[in-house]
Amino acid sequence: MGRFDGRTVFVTGATSGMGESHVRGFHAEGAQVVIAARNPEAGRKLAHELGERAFAVRLDVTDEDAWATAAQSAQSRFGPVSVLVNNAGAQHAAALIEDTALEVWNRALAVNLTGQFLGIKHLTPSLRRAGGGSIVNIASTMAHVGSPYYAPYVASKWALRGLTRTAALELGRDGIRVNSVHPGVISTPLITEPVAPGQPAxxxxxxxxxxxxxRLGTPEEVTALVLHLASPESAFATGSEFVLDGGLLLGPALAA
Structure with missing residues (x-):
């Protein structure tokens, strides 16, 4: 038996990188998985591969109407959602603050912060109907430091820490736990491919x-932590931040 037999899990940004890994991990553990992504073709392809316990919905996480529709579709297909993984995120081209266009700033906050806010807002009623559950917000080690050239991304991830802690306080008595995962440098297209033409990856x-x-981390290592936080194994953890970075934030290690 899997840890998530009979439970419905909703994953955003679900068709590549860490998101796809999370989908596959939950599905392997018996969950009914809602694959939410902006690319409906990629979502349907992944759902077809996984079979009847997988269902794709089109979702732009910055669109509140799209969230309402996706939440309703998920419940109509599988019943109440027990786990929300707010995984969708966006990086941007490197630039000094003084050279950063306002639309770049707005886009980073819309995807990385507002998108997670809307996920909590629209799926909390479903988690209540499920009798409680878990919300896992995917943040970043950049939520703990400054990083030149990436002010919009850094600001969005710092703000996500406050959103996570506030949601944990609001939802704890409903049996809903809210935690954040802070990956370091993980081998995904976000890291291995250029964010913008003419810039290095x-x-x-x-x-x-x-x-x-x-070494770089792997998506599967992040998924293992997400599965733990979504399961009863972490029943006493809420409002917490889990860093998975191979020691990046610690600084250079003692040489061998």
Whole structure:
């Protein structure tokens, strides 16, 4: 038996990178998985591969009407949602603050912060109907430091920490736990492919060699933590921040 047999899990940004890994992880553990993504064709392809316990919905996380429709579709197909994984996120081209266009700032906050706010807003009633559950917000190690050239992204992830803690306080007595996961540099297209034409991939500018675990992380390692936080195994954890970065935030490790 799987840890999520008979439970419905809703994952955003679900067709590539960490999101796809989360979908596959929950499905392997018996869940009914709602694959929410802006690309409906990719969502349907993944759902078809996984079979009847997978269902794709089109979702732009910045669109409140789309959230309302997706939440209703998920419940109509599988019943109340027990787990929400707010995974969708967006990076932007590197630029100094003084050179950052307002639309770039607005887009980063819309996807990385407002999108997660809307997910909590529109799926909380479903989690209540399920008798409680878990919300996992995907943040970043950039939510703990400053990072030159990435002010919009950094600001959105710092703000997500406050949203997570506030939601945990509001929903705890409903049996809904809310936690955040803060991945370091994970081997996904966001890291391995250029964010904008003419700019190097973030992974090309980063070397994990000085850190305690001297390699990039994998999506599957993040998924393992997300599964734990979504399950009863972490029943006493809420409003907490879980860093998974191989020691990046610690700084350089003692040389061997």
């Amino acid at each position: 973030i992974g090309d500018l980063y070397s994990p060699a000085p850190f305690a675990v001297p």
